[in-house]
Amino acid sequence: MKKTLLISFFSIVCCFFLMAQKGDSPMxxxxxxxxxxxxxNASPARVYTGTQLGTNGQIILKNKAAVEIIYKEKFVKLNKAGxxxxxxxxxxxxxNMNFVQRFSNFVSNGLDQSASEKQLEKSYLKNQNNAQGNIRGFTDSGLAGIMPIGGNISPETTEFYWPDAGAGVHYExxxxxxxxxxxxxxxxxxxxKLSIDLGGLYLKAGKTYYWEAYHVREKAGAGLIQNENSEEKSPRIYFKITPDKQQAILEMLKQEAAYQETASKPQQSLMEAMQLEEAGFLYAADQTYQKAMHQDKENPLLKRNYAAFLARWQQLSKAREVLSDSPDK
Amino acid sequence: MFKRFFYRVFSQRRDSGENDGKPPSVSTSTSSLRNNSKIHALAVTFIIFLFIGLIKLVTFQLHFFDPFNNGVKDYEVTDIIYARLRDTTRVKREARIVLIHVDKPDRASLANLLDRINAQSPRAIGLDILFAGQRDAVGDSLLSRRLQEIPNVVLAGNLAQYQDSLKGIPNMKLSEPAFSDYGVNAYTNFLAGTDRTVRLFSPTITTLNGKENKAFAVALAEQYDASAGNRLLQRKKKVERINYFGDYRSFIRLNAASLQDAPEEALAVCKDRIVMIGFVANNDPGAPIEDRYFTPLNPVYTGRSIPDMYGMVIHANILTMILNGNYIYELPKWIVTIMVWLFGYINVLIIRRIYLGLPDIFHGVTRILQIVELTIFFFFIALIFYYLRILIDFSNGFLALMLAYDILMIYESFLKKRIPIIKTLTHEKDPTN
Structure with missing residues (x-):
């Protein structure tokens, strides 16, 4: 009986040992x-995704190569050649920090961060690096030079534009x-750039659509072909067809005393643009800003508000451009 | 010193307690005082939970609380556990799943890729791409033919919007019949919008046309290990919490673009594994945000931040959970409610004793008690979730603890003196009469 128990015990231990060994090499x-x-003491071998490596030896990266390896729950990412x-x-x-230590760090960090107003402000600002006014990211997120950038669009003539991909490229x-x-x-x-009368297309009110523009190149004898490198396209921009509402918003604004009492045209345009943005009519808001900027190029209030609008909607490069023209900068 | 402190707070011989620190005008027996104390504590507990209910009812209904609501609604205490109490320096690896990133493939090259993957004998192939409409005839035909030849393919479907008027989801949008006829069709939708956190998923959903549809990860799990799929379905839960295994780093990944000219060895990793094909770019802040969601693993767990996980990685996490059988268990609501009420009641009882026994230092002692209790309880709830995967939603209990001090003060100094029913309830005579 004892013998059986001992054999069983050692078999289990061996099984565990073997299982542990199985996953015990860098992957x-x-x-x-x-x-x-x-x-x-071995000749170099090409590494592919899924290759199991030895714990010793060297990884050789050629130019522009990158590799990610996990070994014993340690993650390593290499992207430098050599x-x-x-x-x-x-x-x-x-x-080797255990749960209790992590918990204690979490609590003490919380206490440190709220120890004084200055500390609180510091941690708030630190957190702001990760957060932003909208969900799309703290960068252009590939949206630079793109319009419309989503939201609600009225079914009227709309100008779509996207970044230039250089000579010889056409766009689908x-x-x-x-x-x-x-x-x-x-x-x-x-x-x-493409100007399209959305009212003339079969687009249903309240439905969401997306637009995108692929790069296509001319190939001898094959006509235009879509580029195989799928990264060469504009991002998908989702928009919702919302008829009538845009006009209704502007009509309501025009009834407001504050709007009527404002003699300054740029200020009225600002109000319109802000109202449109709030209702999600981003393209219309952008058009309103642009029209107002065209009428009063040097108005600092307009410039700053337009730049802020662009920054809110991942057009940071354009926002910088608008601000860099500013005479008071 | 401590002995004296506890004696003052908890000694039942202090019979001055029930009259705001003043000697009682009517002599009362110890047991009736004890009963009064319990009734008062019960009344305060009731007011606290009534107040919590009202806060939730009012704030979540009013439009001007939206910024607050959006933050609060999309936040759970367990997010802290995932975001801050997990050891982020350790990355576990999932060796059964391979994720292949395709950006916007044409169907002919996808057919070619499928052919090469199939040559490596994977256990299952999941295509997280909806092939709607016909594109070019050659590509369509090649892909259709490939799908006919390859067994164990799961194709992505898209559940239609929930219709309020019909009280259900009308149907599931499938790929073109030329493709969808030759594989298992499963939905890729999550129980969250693009600006919400994905914590849950539905293993199966029956649409209004009477068809039972399976989630993408469930269909793949069944192809790989039928018993694992059955274990999930036997739980008979309409909604499952996702036990996140890890972010994109935990999964083996390939890029379809770099596979075009690569030798067959580059695809050898697909052998005997589950291969998922879809959009899974890197996680840099500037990376495309298409099909990217918030998850509890997001380090910024309050307020809005950058969506941190691609849909396909979430599917891979669900798949890992199913294959491992590591589900999250939730305590039944009625047990949690009893626990929360009991917790609130005991705290009110203690805080009231401190209020009556130590009026001079009541404020400081109560605040310390609240912080200590909050920390200890949060620690245990986090510990239980982290190690045992048992989720206890104790947020109302924490809220009750935070409110106990203020509501007790209002009760003792205002309500108790002015509301006759409370006096009748406790058989006390107004000492001022």
Missing amino acids: VMYVDGEVWYEGV KHDLSKLFGTTTS FQIIDSLSEEMIFMALSKAT
Whole structure:
């Protein structure tokens, strides 16, 4: 009986040991570009995603290559060309901080951050680096030079534009139903701008659509072909067709005493733009700002508000441009 | 010193307690005082929970509280556990799933990719792409043919919007029949909008046309390990909490663009694994935000921040949870309600004793008690969730603890003296008469 129990116990221990051994080597989770592994006393071998490496040896990265490896729950990302010693990379273990220590750090950090008003402000500002006024990111997020940038759009003539991809590139512009993926409109364009009467298209009120523009190049004998590098396209911009509301918002604003009492035209435009933005008519708000800027180019109030509007909607580069023209800067 | 402190607070011999620190005008027996104390504590507890109910009712209905509501509604205490109490330096690896990033593939190259993946004998292939409409005839035909040849393919579907008037979801939008006829169709929707945090998913949803549809990860799990899928379905839960395994770093990833000219060895990783094909770019702040969601792993757990996880990584997390059988368990609501009420009641009882026994230092002692209790209880709730995956929603209990001090003050100095029913309830005579 004792013998059976002992054999069973050791079998279980051995099983655990083997299971632990199975996952006990560095594993390549992602590879981009040319990466090699040179084991101890072994010739270099090409590394692909999923390759199991030895714990010693070197990882060799060619130019522009990147690799991600996990070993014993330690994650390492390499993107510098050259040789990297695995024993050095994984020699140090990950932090051994247990749950109680992490909890105590969390509580003490909280207490430190709220110890004084200055500390509170400091931690608030630190947090602001990660947060922003809208959900799309703290950068242009690939939206630079793109309009309309989403929100509500009235079914009227709308000018779509996107960044220039250089000479010899044409663009395949599409408007697609976001739910059914049905193509509503498609056009090939040489320019990075397309003026479309949305009222003339089969777009349903209240429905969401998206637009995007692919890069297409001319190939000898093959005509225009869509670029295989799928990164060469504009991002998808979702918008909702909202008829009548835009006009109603402006009519309501015009009834307001504050609007009527304002003699300054730029101020009225500002009010209109803000109202439109609040109702999600981003394209119309942008048009209103632009029209107002055209009428009064040097108005600092307009410039700052327009720049703030652009910054709120991931047009940071354009916002900087607007501000850099500012005479009081 | 402590002995004296506890004696003053908890000694039942202090019979001056029930009259705001003044000697009682009517002699009362110890047991009736004890009963009065309990009734008062119960009354205060009731007012606290009534107040909490009212706050929730009023704030969530009024438009001008929206900025507050949007922050609060989209926040759970467990988010802190995922975001701050998890050891983020440790990255677990999931070796059964391979994620392949495709940006906007044409159907011909996708057919080619599928062919090459299938040559490696994967256990299941999930296409997180909806093939709606016909595009070019050659590409469509190639992809259709490939899907006919490959077994174990799961295709993405899209559940239609919930219709209030019909009280349900009418149907699931599928890919073109040329594709959807040759694989299992499963929905990729999450129980959250694009600006909300994804914490839950529905394993199955029956649409109004009577069809039972499965979630994308569930369909893939069934292809890989039927028993794991069955274990999930046997739980018979309409909604499951997602036990997040890790972010994108935890999963094996490939980029379809770099596979075009790569040798077959580059695809060898697909052998005997679940391969998911869809959009899963990197997580840089400037990376595309298409199909990207907030999850509890987001380090900024309050207010708005950058969406942190692609839809396909969320599907991979769900899949891992199903395969591991590591589900999150929630205590039944009625148990939590009893716990919260009991917690509130005991705290009111203690705080009231301090109020009556130590009027000079009541404020300081109560605040310290609240902070200590809050920390200890939060620690245990976090610990239970972290190690046992048992979720206890104790937010109302914490709120009750925070409100106990102020409501007790209002009760003792205002309500108790002015509301006759409370006096009748406790059989006390007004000492001023």
